[in-house]
Amino acid sequence: MAIQKQEFYEGAALHQLIRGAGDVRIRYCAPLFVLNERLQVHMKYSTVxxxxxxxxxxxDEQRLLLRRASELPLSIGLVCGADGIAVLSFEQYLGIARPHTAAIRVACFRKHREHFExxxxxxSVPGKVPPSDWQRLLDN
Structure with missing residues (x-):
């Protein structure tokens, strides 16, 4: 079976998470990953x-996220090419992208050696999001 591009990006993000957290149990419950049976993560990637x-x-994705967030805490990992992963809680996501009947576009910006906007x-998400938040996702 061929490896899909999405799997490369998700694999890299999960690798960073595991290196930062150490012992992590990961279960795939399409299209989200469940970490240590206490946090769901939805990953999106951009190849730019x-x-x-x-x-x-x-x-459809917006409805799915709303439904799944009611079951277990949910975070969204935005894989920004090879630059890093910006993570936001579902509550932060709802603050910048309330559910709509049309597609929603979320954007990440980052200047060299700075945090994500x-x-x-x-x-906008208040403040800036450090790339290191991804590795510390399970510290809470």
Whole structure:
């Protein structure tokens, strides 16, 4: 079976997470990953080399995230090419991208050696998101 591009990006993100957290149990519950049976992670990726990176959430995906977030805490990992992973909680996501009947575009911006800025159709994540937040995702 051929390896899909998405699997390369998800694999790299999971590798960084494991290196940062150490012992992590990962279960795939399509299309999300369940970490240590206490946190779900939805990953999106962009192959663009430089900032800004754009991520689209279609209406079906938005409904799925709403439903799954009611079952177990949910975070969203945005894989920004080879530059790093920006992570936001589902609550932060809802603050910048309330559910719509059309596709939603979320964007990440990052200047060299700075943190990520994440924006959506309904605003921006307050402050900037350090790339190291991804490796510390399970510290909470």
């Amino acid at each position: 080399v430089r900032s800004p990176w754009a991520f689209t959430f279609n209406p 994440i924006t959506g159709p309904d605003g």
